[in-house]
Amino acid sequence: MNTEAYSVSVSPHIRTSEDTRSIMLDVIIALIPAIVGSVYFFGWRALVMTAVSAASAVFFEWLYRKLMKKPSSIGDLSAVVTGILLAFCCPVTMPYWMLIAGNAVAIIIVKQLYGGIGKNFMNPALIGRAFMLSWPAAITRWTAVFEPVKVIGGNADAVSTATPLAELSLSALPENYDLLGMFLGKMPGCIGEVSTALLILGALYLLVRKIISLRIPLAFIATVAILTYIFPRGNDALRWMACNLLSGGLVLGAFYMATDYVTSPCTKTGQLIYGVGCGLLTVFIRYFGASPEGVSYAILIMNACSWLLDKIGRPTRFGAKTLKAKEGSLK
Amino acid sequence: MPGKFFGGVHPAQNKSDSAKKEIRTPRSPEIAVIPMSMHVGAQCRPLVGKGDYVALGQIIGDSDAPVSAPIHASVSGTVVAVEARPHPSGSRVLSVVIANDFKDTPAGDPDVRTDVSDLSPESIADIIRSAGIVGLGGAAFPTHAKIRSGLGKVDTVIINGAECEPYITSGYRGMLENGDELLGGARIFRKIYGLESVTIAIEDNKADAIRHLKRLLPSSDNSIRIISLKTRYPQGAEKQLIQTVTGRQVPPGGLPADVGCAVFNTDTAAAVYRAVYNGVPLTQKVVTVAGSAVASPVNLRVRIGTPFSELFSACGGFKETPRKIVMGGPMTGLAQHDLSAPVIKGTNCILALSDHECGRAVSERACIRCGRCIEACPMRLMPMLMYAYEQKGDLDELEKLNVTDCIECGCCGYICPGRLHLVQSFKTGKKKLAEKRAKEAAR
Numbered sequence: 001m002n003t004e005a006y007s008v009s010v011s012p013h014i015r016t017s018e019d020t021r022s023i024m025l026d027v028i029i030a031l032i033p034a035i036v037g038s039v040y041f042f043g044w045r046a047l048v049m050t051a052v053s054a055a056s057a058v059f060f061e062w063l064y065r066k067l068m069k070k071p072s073s074i075g076d077l078s079a080v081v082t083g084i085l086l087a088f089c090c091p092v093t094m095p096y097w098m099l100i101a102g103n104a105v106a107i108i109i110v111k112q113l114y115g116g117i118g119k120n121f122m123n124p125a126l127i128g129r130a131f132m133l134s135w136p137a138a139i140t141r142w143t144a145v146f147e148p149v150k151v152i153g154g155n156a157d158a159v160s161t162a163t164p165l166a167e168l169s170l171s172a173l174p175e176n177y178d179l180l181g182m183f184l185g186k187m188p189g190c191i192g193e194v195s196t197a198l199l200i201l202g203a204l205y206l207l208v209r210k211i212i213s214l215r216i217p218l219a220f221i222a223t224v225a226i227l228t229y230i231f232p233r234g235n236d237a238l239r240w241m242a243c244n245l246l247s248g249g250l251v252l253g254a255f256y257m258a259t260d261y262v263t264s265p266c267t268k269t270g271q272l273i274y275g276v277g278c279g280l281l282t283v284f285i286r287y288f289g290a291s292p293e294g295v296s297y298a299i300l301i302m303n304a305c306s307w308l309l310d311k312i313g314r315p316t317r318f319g320a321k322t323l324k325a326k327e328g329s330l331k
Numbered sequence: 332m333p334g335k336f337f338g339g340v341h342p343a344q345n346k347s348d349s350a351k352k353e354i355r356t357p358r359s360p361e362i363a364v365i366p367m368s369m370h371v372g373a374q375c376r377p378l379v380g381k382g383d384y385v386a387l388g389q390i391i392g393d394s395d396a397p398v399s400a401p402i403h404a405s406v407s408g409t410v411v412a413v414e415a416r417p418h419p420s421g422s423r424v425l426s427v428v429i430a431n432d433f434k435d436t437p438a439g440d441p442d443v444r445t446d447v448s449d450l451s452p453e454s455i456a457d458i459i460r461s462a463g464i465v466g467l468g469g470a471a472f473p474t475h476a477k478i479r480s481g482l483g484k485v486d487t488v489i490i491n492g493a494e495c496e497p498y499i500t501s502g503y504r505g506m507l508e509n510g511d512e513l514l515g516g517a518r519i520f521r522k523i524y525g526l527e528s529v530t531i532a533i534e535d536n537k538a539d540a541i542r543h544l545k546r547l548l549p550s551s552d553n554s555i556r557i558i559s560l561k562t563r564y565p566q567g568a569e570k571q572l573i574q575t576v577t578g579r580q581v582p583p584g585g586l587p588a589d590v591g592c593a594v595f596n597t598d599t600a601a602a603v604y605r606a607v608y609n610g611v612p613l614t615q616k617v618v619t620v621a622g623s624a625v626a627s628p629v630n631l632r633v634r635i636g637t638p639f640s641e642l643f644s645a646c647g648g649f650k651e652t653p654r655k656i657v658m659g660g661p662m663t664g665l666a667q668h669d670l671s672a673p674v675i676k677g678t679n680c681i682l683a684l685s686d687h688e689c690g691r692a693v694s695e696r697a698c699i700r701c702g703r704c705i706e707a708c709p710m711r712l713m714p715m716l717m718y719a720y721e722q723k724g725d726l727d728e729l730e731k732l733n734v735t736d737c738i739e740c741g742c743c744g745y746i747c748p749g750r751l752h753l754v755q756s757f758k759t760g761k762k763k764l765a766e767k768r769a770k771e772a773a774r
Contacts, residue, residue: 006654009755315705315713318583
């Protein structure tokens with residue numbers, strides 16, 4: 001019998017094959033349809049934007065860990081996801097350097113300064129986007145779909161147009177867009193947010209792979225749906241509701257950002273309250289806020305409540321019901 | 332089914348290799364190392380000394396403590412040492428070392444019975460105690476003590492044939508090969524508690540065992556109910572099995588008897604039958620030898636005290652260098668560093684796991700707050716928060732999160748994509764908490 005040293009550690013001795021890296025890879029796979037769609041709607045610049053964003057996110061993650069003499073964490077692929085999502089909430093004309101600056105904030109300040117993956121309490125991509133509002137003109141310069149944009153160089157001269165969401169914020173139903181076109185993504189907007197169809201396709205993959213559950217996205221979207229239907233502006237409540245669901249970052253936010261593990265609650269009850277909270281705040285900001293879009297701030301505000309919601313949602317311990325019955329019978 | 336236990340996971344079964352193979356009895360060991368602690372409770376005092384001749388089945392260790400069980404010689408021969416030897420727990424434990432003379436000289440005529448109807452529950456418990464029987468599913472709680480603590484309280488007896496851990500098939504083979512003894516043991520438990528019927532619960536991945544036992548049971552016999560459970564880990568954990576079968580939840584810190592239940596393993600039932608009817612003490616165990624590093628997985632009937640190295644030799648040795656040797660299942664078993672440690676009463680499996688089975692390496696172990704551990708926890712705890720507080724050293728918060736409820740089933744550690752050492756953290760946390768409480772009590 002050989003005398004080699006055996007590894008001795010506490011059980012369990014087997015692990016599921018799923019790990020952080022495979023989960024992040026699944027999220028990236030789920031985002032591919034929307035990436036392909038973005039190229040179709042906005043041209044090759046959309047793909048280059050996404051690639052530059054992902055690469056810069058990985059670079060900043062690598063750089064920070066290198067400078068701080070910590071083990072590299074780029075292998076978990078979470079920076080790639082952050083980079084893609086940040087590009088997804090920018091218009092295609094956004095200058096690359098602004099996008100890179102946004103990634104620096106997202107990765108270094110929001111994620112790494114708090115201790116790296118799992119420690120940040122707000123969504124890095126969304127804070128990156130919030131930071132990029134320092135350039136309000138650039139982040140709201142929308143071009144129509146199929147409008148040619150230069151891959152290299154500035155697009156400040158590109159013909160800009162209003163998004164359906166901007167029309168909604170003026171209490172008007174967007175007249176130039178049919179609902180099917182909106183569902184497919186034929187409307188101006190951020191790179192990754194326009195096509196509800198492709199985002200849902202990716203979300204289905206995540207649901208089948210059990211990476212996300214429906215609790216947060218469904219609670220989020222249903223809350224927006226119910227509120228916009230009950231309080232419509234204009235005389236067609238159903239169309240008002242549909243336009244609200246299909247425009248802006250609602251579907252992107254609900255399925256891919258509000259479900260971010262790190263910044264959302266872990267308990268079932270917590271997740272439901274969180275989803276409803278996201279929906280309420282989104283409608284609140286869209287109806288009464290200065291900017292047309294409410295999804296990103298709604299999620300960020302709810303991020304800050306996750307800890308509290310997990311306290312509320314803490315499961316009842318095994319056997320508590322027996323204890324209660326016993327105490328009851330003693331009285 | 333009245334209940335369904337909370338949480339749980341579905342690890343790969345990996346039972347098929349050894350499940351097909353009949354239990355084989357290899358040659359008994361040349362040297363048997365029999366530890367004086369093979370059960371939950373007080374350690375036994377050796378009753379023999381160096382140079383003594385011992386017969387097979389002779390009591391060589393015992394204790395007066397209420398929670399303990401006597402220990403019998405598993406071979407006949409000469410005691411060559413009474414000293415501390417490597418034990419599966421990882422430490423060295425006082426053991427009686429016997430040089431086998433291969434004669435299996437019996438320790439006297441066994442107490443054979445054909446009728447047990449005039450035996451009282453107490454006298455049956457006494458027989459079970461003197462046979463040295465403990466919970467053979469792995470927990471090794473003295474069976475006589477469990478029986479006594481439940482007298483007058485128990486209305487439901489469950490014979491546990493879940494065998495929910497991957498790889499282990501020793502219980503399954505026992506059900507197929509010693510079904511009559513198992514059913515006989517179940518009837519003894521029924522008599523002890525004066526019940527109308529007892530339940531044998533088996534996971535549905537062992538459908539042929541269920542069919543076999545039902546076939547052995549006369550159709551007019553309503554005293555034994557055999558039920559099939561949907562396979563999920565940790566179905567065979569005592570509290571979870573009770574929840575599945577009866578819907579009752581054992582209260583925190585409580586015992587199965589608090590909700591009128593008693594759970595016994597199928598192998599324990601068969602051992603009880605042999606003790607009561609044939610007067611046979613516990614000196615042998617059926618052990619599954621498996622794992623991806625093992626050349627040919629098997630089930631072996633071996634003497635207690637056989638070193639692990641001999642079990643691996645008996646099945647063709649290793650086909651690759653194992654990274655881990657584990658006594659018990661891969662979810663809750665004990666990692667071994669010394670193959671001279673012996674088979675003890677609670678040993679039902681010994682695994683040699685190769686590198687790839689122990690999980691892919693990760694760059695950094697970090698919680699990503701995915702919540703999978705919370706969903707998988709059968710005790711409805713919050714492993715991720717418990718881990719965070721244990722790492723921080725905040726014992727008060729750890730206590731508030733009910734860390735003492737943790738049954739260490741390993742579901743959270745298995746499912747964790749951040750590869751955290753969760754169970755290790757909770758074991759440490761519980762220990763620190765107990766130390767703190769002891770200190771406070773001393774003040």
